Amino acid sequence: MLTIGSLGxxxxxxxxxxxxxxxxxxxxxxxRTEGGQRRYGDAxxxxxxxxxxxxxxxxxxxxxxxxxxxxxxPDRSCHEADSIARRQLKQVELRMDRLKALRTELKRMIHExxxxxxxxxxxxxxxxxxxxxxxxxxxxGA
Amino acid sequence: MLTIGSLGxxxxxxxxxxxxxxxxxxxxxxxRTEGGQRRYGDAxxxxxxxxxxxxxxxxxxxxxxxxxxxxxxPDRSCHEADSIARRQLKQVELRMDRLKALRTELKRMIHExxxxxxxxxxxxxxxxxxxxxxxxxxxxGA
DNA sequence: GCTTGAACCTCTAGCAACTAGAACATTTAG
DNA sequence: CTAAATGTTCTAGTTGCTAGAGGTTCAAGC
Numbered sequence: 633m634l635t636i637g638s639l640g641x642x643x644x645x646x647x648x649x650x651x652x653x654x655x656x657x658x659x660x661x662x663x664r665t666e667g668g669q670r671r672y673g674d675a676x677x678x679x680x681x682x683x684x685x686x687x688x689x690x691x692x693x694x695x696x697x698x699x700x701x702x703x704x705x706p707d708r709s710c711h712e713a714d715s716i717a718r719r720q721l722k723q724v725e726l727r728m729d730r731l732k733a734l735r736t737e738l739k740r741m742i743h744e745x746x747x748x749x750x751x752x753x754x755x756x757x758x759x760x761x762x763x764x765x766x767x768x769x770x771x772x773g774a
Numbered sequence: 775m776l777t778i779g780s781l782g783x784x785x786x787x788x789x790x791x792x793x794x795x796x797x798x799x800x801x802x803x804x805x806r807t808e809g810g811q812r813r814y815g816d817a818x819x820x821x822x823x824x825x826x827x828x829x830x831x832x833x834x835x836x837x838x839x840x841x842x843x844x845x846x847x848p849d850r851s852c853h854e855a856d857s858i859a860r861r862q863l864k865q866v867e868l869r870m871d872r873l874k875a876l877r878t879e880l881k882r883m884i885h886e887x888x889x890x891x892x893x894x895x896x897x898x899x900x901x902x903x904x905x906x907x908x909x910x911x912x913x914x915g916a
Numbered sequence: 917g918c919t920t921g922a923a924c925c926t927c928t929a930g931c932a933a934c935t936a937g938a939a940c941a942t943t944t945a946g
Numbered sequence: 947c948t949a950a951a952t953g954t955t956c957t958a959g960t961t962g963c964t965a966g967a968g969g970t971t972c973a974a975g976c
Contacts, residue, residue, distance in 0.1 A: 635972095637923060647924085648964060656962095667971045669924055678902070685904050690876050690913040693962070699901065706893035713897040714887045721880040724873050731870045734832055738863040745856045750844045753852035755859045759841065760820070762827050771832040772933095777943090779952060789953085790935060798933095809942045811953050835933070914962095 633663075633671040643680045650680065658683060658697060691720055733769040740766070775805075775813040785822045792822065800825060800839060833862055875911040882908070 640647050653659040659680060662670045682703065686696045695716050702713045737758075744754040758764050782789050795801040801822060804812045824845070828838045837858050844855050879900075886896040900906050 635923075646964075649962085651926095652963060665924095665971080667924085669971065681904070682901050686901050687914050687962090688912050689879060689901075690873075699898065702892045702895070703898050703902070706891065708892050710887060710890050710892050710895035710897070713892060713895050714884060717880060717884050717887070717897045721877065721884060724877050724880060728870060728873045728877065731866050731873065735863065735866050735870065737831060738859060738866060742856060742859050742863060745852060745859070747856070748852050749848065750850050750852050750855060751848035753844070753855050755852070755855040756841065756845045759824050759828050759831075760845070762823070770830050772829050777953075788935075791933085793955095794934060807942080807953095809953085811942065829933090 633673060634677070636670045636672070639672045639677065639680065642677055643684055645680060645684055653680070653683065656693070658693060658700070689720070690724060691716075695720065730769065730771055733767040734771055736767050737765055737769050775815060776819070778812045778814070781814045781819065781822065784819055785826055787822060787826055795822070795825065798835070800835060800842070831862065832866060833858075837862065872911065872913055875909040876913055878909050879907055879911050 634642070636647050636650055639645070640650055650659060654661060659676065662672050662676060665671060679700070682700065683696055686699060687693075691699070698716055699713060702708055741755050741758045746752070746754065750756055776784070778789050778792055781787070782792055792801060796803060801818065804814050804818060807813060821842070824842065825838055828841060829835075833841070840858055841855060844850055883897050883900045888894070888896065892898055
């Protein structure tokens with residue numbers, strides 16, 4: 633039986649985060665000692681590892697909730713899990729495209745900075761006048 | 775003189791967002807009508823456009839605050855604006871690297887999904903066992 | 917058995933950058 | 947003059963945690 637601290641160490645998760653996952657129903661309410669401290673078993677280690685791994689891959693918690701649900705029902709179709717993963721891939725690709733445009737613009741901005749005073753600073757100039765931009769960048773909402 | 779709604783339309787900003795920027799001191803307190811409604815002039819259009827454009831390039835509001843400050847003082851060195859932009863570029867490149875690793879892993883996951891039931895779903899399997907991963911992906915904190 | 921210190925407990929509030937809604941006031945066009 | 951559109955303030959919600967206050971429990975050493 634593991635304390636919350638050792639579970640955290642085993643899975644690379646902060647203690648607060650584990651309690652947060654419990655609060656939002658992503659982790660089950662574990663058993664407690666007489667004194668009221670949480671104690672975890674192997675199933676919880678697996679579940680938390682799953683969650684953390686999915687988070688590292690950028691899945692939002694709601695998607696992870698669905699994936700856990702699918703994982704708990706081995707007879708359901710794999711199709712749903714597949715489509716969640718595809719959705720996530722789309723998100724990642726969308727964000728990559730946006731970042732690519734941003735990088736282009738930022739590089740151009742910096743490249744042309746001559747180093748005088750701000751009156752003729754290229755960085756500020758570009759920010760002042762969007763029409764100087766070549767790419768269609770929009771990071772807001774990414 | 776523009777109402778807050780027309781300023782929003784002109785700059786592609788939601789009304790609430792403009793008020794939020796005012797609240798955190800990024801936009802100045804504008805003049806008001808007798809009835810208490812905000813009215814804006816050209817200077818505010820420029821300032822808000824600057825903010826929005828910087829946001830589109832992913833600059834955090836605190837960086838934008840500094841950039842606006844520099845923009846307001848034309849005799850200060852361009853160097854600071856330049857280094858803020860360079861910092862932003864670093865961030866963008868870091869995030870791109872992470873996303874690249876994520877994409878690789880997600881693609882591999884989906885590619886190998888055979889389409890049966892979840893008992894032998896590759897997506898879930900990969901999430902369960904990190905050791906199946908080839909790349910060092912970590913999107914958390916990105 | 918007792919003490920001590922690390923780790924645990926709950927609860928609240930904070931982060932970024934907005935967004936949404938309630939409940940009410942003002943402005944403007946017909 | 948009325949009605950609709952737009953404005954006002956205030957509060958709370960979003961995502962995914964993180965930090966702190968103030969108190970309790972556990973395990974080890976003596």
